[in-house]
Amino acid sequence: MTGTRWLSTDEERAWRAVRRLLTVVPSRLARDLNQLGLSTADYEVLSTLSEKPDRRWGLKDFAEKMQWSRSRLSHHAARMEARGLIEREPDPSDARGSIYHLTDQGFEILAEAAPGHLDSVRGRFIDHLSADELAVLERISTRIADLPD
Amino acid sequence: MTGTRWLSTDEERAWRAVRRLLTVVPSRLARDLNQLGLSTADYEVLSTLSEKPDRRWGLKDFAEKMQWSRSRLSHHAARMEARGLIEREPDPSDARGSIYHLTDQGFEILAEAAPGHLDSVRGRFIDHLSADELAVLERISTRIADLPD
């Protein structure tokens, strides 16, 4: 064991607060989104797909872009396909590959859910921060997230 | 639909960064903890239990304290009991109730994992923030988490 330094009182209090943030924000956004008929994961898949000009994506790159494991994406895509939100076709240029694309229905559902989700992000997060705070938060977030894995 | 305001460029960039923080930090801490043989949930249960002087807690209050659903805690406790980390007994004062307490093994395992987890929190988060930043972050986190559900 390395020489462990315990947390100071300030650090401890701050860490407890941050831990709460880390649970509470995602769970509230998820709840709001559920009322629109989508899980957070669904929403991410749909919006990531829709950001690509042609709205199609091979699993490998798609998973990488989303920072998901391929297995996770494959599982989730299977479920979304069953619901008619996306479709898979074999990749003509590589017979091992699968290509995912949005169905019209998937696109519509995303379009319906997006404004509500945006309100949710505002109402549960962004609108409660000053521009300065948001800037600090972005710097911190980027720095931490960019640490080596 | 309410008059939806889209995100400004700054807000959008900041929100993307924060979203990344929200996924990446918990997942790294979870990974570190897994290597010590515990899930994040396990660790929370053990440490919450151990913080109580007598190390015993009835499910209802325990769940409330942890902000977990009773069902979730009951399920998770069943799994942890099977692993010998905690035990349940009937509540003598209310025959519907269940009382949870740490086993010696559970306490030992927590004691072994705690320093490593602490290093992890430092190395993946706290040590990369100045005292000022940590203070801002605590204020923000508290404010956001305390919003009405």
Added chain:
DNA sequence: GGATTTTCTTTGACACGTCAAAGAGCGTAG
């Protein structure tokens, strides 16, 4: 060109969380 290794997606088994329902005891109103 044929064998071997690598890459890619899917599948299966399992741990986890949620929601709804079941099962049992408590509390109270009459």
Added chain:
DNA sequence: CTACGCTCTTTGACGTGTCAAAGAAAATCC
């Protein structure tokens, strides 16, 4: 004291994520 409603914990079904292994096609090496 009995019947009703309320509260408590557990259970079951299901959607989800992870990890390991299977199955198939490419790429590489001789």
